[in-house]
Amino acid sequence: MNKIQLPFDDQTILALKVGDPLYLSGVMVTGRDTVHKWMVDTFIKKTRPPAGDDLQVYQAIQPLLAGSCIYHCGPVVSGLDTQEYRFVAAGPTTSSREEPYQGDVMRHFKIQGVIGKGGMGPKTLQACAEVPGVYLHAIGGAASLIAQTVKRVLGVYKLEFGVPEAMWVIEVEDFPVVVTMDAHGNSLHAEVAQRSKAVLDELLAKA
């Protein structure tokens, strides 16, 4: 149960619970702040019309994302001049910034795994229950180590967003994560926040 081959299936997702360590292998796509806003504005809320290669990119990423993972990551990439791309450092970025978008993006693209750090809020937890999906916590700052699990860069979309903000299509092997939000309404982050708040209140009551 420890090793997972992407894409997921519903049965696998439903069997996962908070605290499970996993090693992921297969194809996933990076996407962070600019990508989430672009997805929501262009294809979900449609507050801006598609421009440039938007529609081609949309078609290309749909099959990559369905049943698989979006990874909140802005990598350090070598080979930018030769286009022989290699991930040099690729840890997770803070996920909470995508909270306004993530649930809608998961539903729209049927994304079943969101990888990042720091956890997400109630809207994403709700989407995890519906899609179904999970939030997978990677180790923040462990960038060289995670980059070694990226075996190949298969392509890149929207490089004009900048290297950190582009969508990098990567093939990973034994990418280490921990389930911290599951499809059954459980969130380690909500638990820790609540427990630590009780301690904080005690400490604040002291001189």
Place this chain on the structure above:
Amino acid sequence: MQDLTSEILELVRLTSTDLPPDVEAALREATQAEEPGSAARNALDTILMNVELSRRNSTPICQDTGTPIFFVRYPEGWSTRQLRAQIENAVAEATRKAYLRPNAVDSLSGKNSGNNLGDDHFPTVHFEEVEGEALTIELILKGGGCENVGAQYSLPNAALGAGRDLAGVRKVVLDAVHKAQGQGCAPGILGVAVGGDRGTSYLASKEALLRRLDQPSDDPELAELEQRLTQEANQLEIGPMGFGGKTTVLATKMTSLHRLPASFFVTISYMCWAYRRRKMTLRNGQVSYE
């Protein structure tokens, strides 16, 4: 004037890829406090493996190589204009060599400059002329995740019951640690400035981070509060990565500034565990690093 571009490039490489020994030692100590097999323990073990790998392969510890913040102390006679140009050249070259991620984004157009050079504040360089012969350059690479959970409070703060004294300072710092949860890549290091105006207070909170982890404040009252804050922050059991656990904060570094009668700011700069700070010293034409 000596051209230090290649020496500064080495400073950037070292800072991005080789975690200082005092930080690594503190992380090693923190692993002992966590239950074997727990998520917190596994996170710390992974962090230490990554530290070793980055050092061996000369690759960035964290992909967010942050805002490069330089503190330059130079003897009389150096040109800060030329030093800035050398720093900028070194930063652009370090980006080309993938020691740094291109991180400078135009806030209006959204365009990434691609080489970590932006306006007058990117990279950030603080200059100070000093007595003596030695020129020192200290560099901190501070990532966005931890910068985003930094906070500034104006005392008194009624909601937290925090008055205009060190007891009030203690309360707002604990509140900031709680609000940060694991989002600043705990276990973190707190740089805390008491006083100043909004701007000087933020700067001082970052300068406080230049001290070694085992070096307390010179002020006995602040030194005592530093220890207490670290210990009490760890009682919150937010833990490594916010997974729950014994170590949330590795150390607290405090400083104080004069303030206006009307103002009482407390500023917390949260530094992630990937506390990348290094120093180069030029003395008698010889460069050394620590």
